[in-house]
Amino acid sequence: MESIPERVFDKLAEKNIKPSFHRIKVLEYLMVNKNHPTVEQIYSSLKKLFPTLSKATIYNSLNLFVEKGLVQPITIEETEIRYDSTVESHGHFKCECCRKIYDFGIDIDSIPSSGLDNFIIYSKEIYYRGICRNCADVKSSQRS
Amino acid sequence: MESIPERVFDKLAEKNIKPSFHRIKVLEYLMVNKNHPTVEQIYSSLKKLFPTLSKATIYNSLNLFVEKGLVQPITIEETEIRYDSTVESHGHFKCECCRKIYDFGIDIDSIPSSGLDNFIIYSKEIYYRGICRNCADVKSSQRS
DNA sequence: GTTTGTATTTATAACCGTTATAAATTTATA
DNA sequence: TATAAATTTATAACGGTTATAAATACAAAC
Ligand SMILES: [Mn+2]
Ligand SMILES: [Mn+2]
Ligand SMILES: [Zn+2]
Ligand SMILES: [Zn+2]
Numbered sequence: 001m002e003s004i005p006e007r008v009f010d011k012l013a014e015k016n017i018k019p020s021f022h023r024i025k026v027l028e029y030l031m032v033n034k035n036h037p038t039v040e041q042i043y044s045s046l047k048k049l050f051p052t053l054s055k056a057t058i059y060n061s062l063n064l065f066v067e068k069g070l071v072q073p074i075t076i077e078e079t080e081i082r083y084d085s086t087v088e089s090h091g092h093f094k095c096e097c098c099r100k101i102y103d104f105g106i107d108i109d110s111i112p113s114s115g116l117d118n119f120i121i122y123s124k125e126i127y128y129r130g131i132c133r134n135c136a137d138v139k140s141s142q143r144s
Numbered sequence: 145m146e147s148i149p150e151r152v153f154d155k156l157a158e159k160n161i162k163p164s165f166h167r168i169k170v171l172e173y174l175m176v177n178k179n180h181p182t183v184e185q186i187y188s189s190l191k192k193l194f195p196t197l198s199k200a201t202i203y204n205s206l207n208l209f210v211e212k213g214l215v216q217p218i219t220i221e222e223t224e225i226r227y228d229s230t231v232e233s234h235g236h237f238k239c240e241c242c243r244k245i246y247d248f249g250i251d252i253d254s255i256p257s258s259g260l261d262n263f264i265i266y267s268k269e270i271y272y273r274g275i276c277r278n279c280a281d282v283k284s285s286q287r288s
Numbered sequence: 289g290t291t292t293g294t295a296t297t298t299a300t301a302a303c304c305g306t307t308a309t310a311a312a313t314t315t316a317t318a
Numbered sequence: 319t320a321t322a323a324a325t326t327t328a329t330a331a332c333g334g335t336t337a338t339a340a341a342t343a344c345a346a347a348c
Contacts, residue, residue, distance in 0.1 A: 080334060104257050123274070167325095300337100
């Protein structure tokens with residue numbers, strides 16, 4: 001079992017991205033924190049560890065990672081982009097109540113679609129919205 | 145077969161939205177132009193017909209329609225929201241080349257998913273990205 | 289080791305889609 | 319007609335993202 005620091009290096013090397021100090025930290029953050037963080041969340045967390053860090057570096061790194069297919073942007077929010085280092089097929093559920101974004105299992109490629117003959121498909125995203133189990137529980141217990 | 149103006153009235157009445165002049169025009173625009181227009185596109189088109197129109201009215205109307213479930217916001221773009229008066233199950237494909245957003249057929253509710261037990265699902269969105277048939281044709285003919 | 293060129297990071301201004309606010313106008317009610 | 323409520327307008331404010339140029343770090347050549 002490879003450790004996260006090792007995997008960070010491998011992933012960067014795999015995509016021919018020079019492993020600068022900050023890039024390593026940003027990718028590592030995403031691989032440790034799988035809760036689809038925003039730029040602001042990544043920035044404020046890493047800023048505590050490295051006070052000279054600039055927010056532009058977060059944008060630079062993330063845009064590079066997305067361009068190279070290392071990281072997936074999640075546009076389920078209308079206001080800001082979230083980032084996910086898991087690029088394998090899975091769906092995202094946003095709870096309208098607690099705003100948390102959950103992963104869920106779904107095999108996107110097994111889904112039949114029509115009207116896309118001769119279209120070249122690069123990526124597929126599935127977004128569900130609603131109320132998560134935790135929030136639904138709270139609501140139903142409030143009712144009783 | 146009901147005409148679009150009739151359907152506009154019915155849809156607004158169905159959701160208890162007062163059919164003001166501008167709301168009718170905005171919804172009518174969305175039902176005629178099924179190309180998932182942005183606020184700017186709706187505004188500049190209607191502004192030509194009604195020069196006193198304010199962009200805030202477009203935002204007001206669309207936000208009301210979305211809130212009432214009459215219109216679906218499409219967040220496939222990172223920069224701006226697009227709007228769709230078709231709320232029935234279908235997917236959206238964005239061509240990275242010509243930027244056009246296509247509808248495609250997909251039965252979202254037939255897709256099995258895991259990890260969402262006891263989650264309450266309000267809406268489902270499916271976004272694909274890639275190169276549309278037209279752009280793929282152009283590219284392959286350029287190669288030859 | 290020093291010089292020179294390149295890549296990365298930093299700091300900050302600019303951009304732009306959206307929201308908030310208050311005044312003006314229209315519509316409904318008494 | 320007078321009054322209240324709803325809608326529209328105009329515009330300022332907000333906030334996430336991008337653009338820009340200077341500063342710093344890194345690498346290659348000498
Ligand atoms: Mn995820
Ligand atoms: Mn559509
Ligand atoms: Zn929740
Ligand atoms: Zn195209």
